[in-house]
Amino acid sequence: MKIRLLTAILFSALCSLSAQFTIDTSYTSEQLIKSFFNADNKEIQIDNITYLGEKYAVGAFMSQTEFTPFLRSGIVLSSGNVFNACGPNNYDGIGSDNALKGFNKLESLANGKSFDPAILEFDFIAFTDSVNFSYVFASEEYPEYVGKGVNDVFAFWIKDYKTGSERNTALLPNSKKPVNVDEINHLINSEHYYDNNNQINIPGKGRLNYREKEMQMLFQFDGFTGRLKTGMLIKPFRKYHFTIAISDIGDAVYDSWVMLEAKSFKSNGRFAKPDFKDLTKYIAKNIPELKPMQNSEDSTVMDVESIINFKLNSSEISQESLRVLDQLAWLLKRTTYTICINGYADDIGTQEYNLDLSQKRAEVIANYFAGKGLDPERLTAIGKGEIALKDGEKETFRAQNRKVVFVLN
Numbered sequence: 001m002k003i004r005l006l007t008a009i010l011f012s013a014l015c016s017l018s019a020q021f022t023i024d025t026s027y028t029s030e031q032l033i034k035s036f037f038n039a040d041n042k043e044i045q046i047d048n049i050t051y052l053g054e055k056y057a058v059g060a061f062m063s064q065t066e067f068t069p070f071l072r073s074g075i076v077l078s079s080g081n082v083f084n085a086c087g088p089n090n091y092d093g094i095g096s097d098n099a100l101k102g103f104n105k106l107e108s109l110a111n112g113k114s115f116d117p118a119i120l121e122f123d124f125i126a127f128t129d130s131v132n133f134s135y136v137f138a139s140e141e142y143p144e145y146v147g148k149g150v151n152d153v154f155a156f157w158i159k160d161y162k163t164g165s166e167r168n169t170a171l172l173p174n175s176k177k178p179v180n181v182d183e184i185n186h187l188i189n190s191e192h193y194y195d196n197n198n199q200i201n202i203p204g205k206g207r208l209n210y211r212e213k214e215m216q217m218l219f220q221f222d223g224f225t226g227r228l229k230t231g232m233l234i235k236p237f238r239k240y241h242f243t244i245a246i247s248d249i250g251d252a253v254y255d256s257w258v259m260l261e262a263k264s265f266k267s268n269g270r271f272a273k274p275d276f277k278d279l280t281k282y283i284a285k286n287i288p289e290l291k292p293m294q295n296s297e298d299s300t301v302m303d304v305e306s307i308i309n310f311k312l313n314s315s316e317i318s319q320e321s322l323r324v325l326d327q328l329a330w331l332l333k334r335t336t337y338t339i340c341i342n343g344y345a346d347d348i349g350t351q352e353y354n355l356d357l358s359q360k361r362a363e364v365i366a367n368y369f370a371g372k373g374l375d376p377e378r379l380t381a382i383g384k385g386e387i388a389l390k391d392g393e394k395e396t397f398r399a400q401n402r403k404v405v406f407v408l409n
Contacts, residue, residue, distance in 0.1 A: 020065065023082050025056055036075050036263075037265045050121050053100065056082060067214050069227070079257075084255045087219045088217045091220065096255060110180055131266065132264075137224065157169075157241075158242055194215070194223065237275070287327045312346075312402070313357070317364060317365070325365070333374060343404050346386060351386060
């Protein structure tokens with residue numbers, strides 16, 4: 001028979017007795033994503049994190065196994081209660097009915113009515129052309145309810161804000177089929193399946209090996225997948241929306257879980273030239289002192305005005321300019337642009353003097369970028385000379401003309 005949740009406290013205590021597998025539901029959604037899931041904040045920018053579901057349906061986990069490779073830590077979401085995942089596996093079925101309305105998008109993947117969804121969402125921008133991560137799916141529906149209309153399911157949807165297109169990346173390896181109870185089990189795609197069916201203290205089941213005994217002592221669920229990897233190609237610097245969702249299908253009791261491996265959400269593809277509008281939006285939010293614009297002669301070239309100004313007759317970088325230069329250097333290291341640095345001067349003094357001064361200003365910026373790790377082969381410094389005041393312009397324009405302009409190609 002199906003076992004309903006007794007109390008959260010009871011299962012929390014049960015979990016703590018299994019020292020090698022622990023779950024903590026005290027973290028906020030932001031802490032779970034930024035501290036547990038994201039591998040490196042420098043390569044992926046994450047914000048607008050939200051969670052919808054029962055409080056005890058999401059948490060952080062830690063595990064330590066001796067005989068079986070398993071995820072060491074990460075985030076766990078459940079279609080019932082995360083604590084129900086804690087072993088030993090001493091029930092044929094365990095679950096929690098959270099009495100939550102279903103999630104239509106998951107129903108379309110599993111062809112059944114959904115119950116008790118847990119949904120974790122956030123926006124992200126990555127700085128390479130792909131993202132990937134690792135996970136494990138586990139369920140109490142295994143093995144007796146395979147193919148019987150209780151096809152618990154989860155999804156990882158990544159939506160492109162610019163195009164509106166959305167894709168589920170929770171797919172079988174080298175397939176377009178979603179990962180769920182009916183698609184990975186002891187009968188089909190079994191190379192990705194581990195049986196953890198209740199054999200503890202059952203006469204006549206034979207002697208368990210070390211791996212089986214260890215897993216059945218640690219985990220309550222009756223079956224789980226191996227460590228699966230997924231990801232997709234994206235546009236660098238473009239904003240995407242990520243939805244992680246799981247729910248019961250067919251009934252509201254037996255639980256399933258998806259475990260996201262800690263620090264596995266990575267942007268480790270290739271650097272590229274971002275789309276002009278994507279990069280413009282990123283700069284506007286993160287480096288507002290820069291003013292990117294498409295080149296009037298070549299739309300593939302970006303002119304970047306800046307507040308990198310110099311004092312009269314000086315080519316020394318001001319202290320106020322260092323933060324902007326550091327952010328720009330960090331950004332440029334994550335693209336394949338070549339950078340032309342055009343130096344300028346005001347119209348005080350001779351044209352020859354101003355041309356030389358503008359060249360020194362361009363070179364000092366190029367040398368600063370090289371010192372920050374940019375390949376000198378990507379850097380060109382050109383002195384453009386003086387910019388004369390136009391009729392009617394005020395003296396303040398002279399100070400604004402002691403500058404550099406970046407041309408990205």
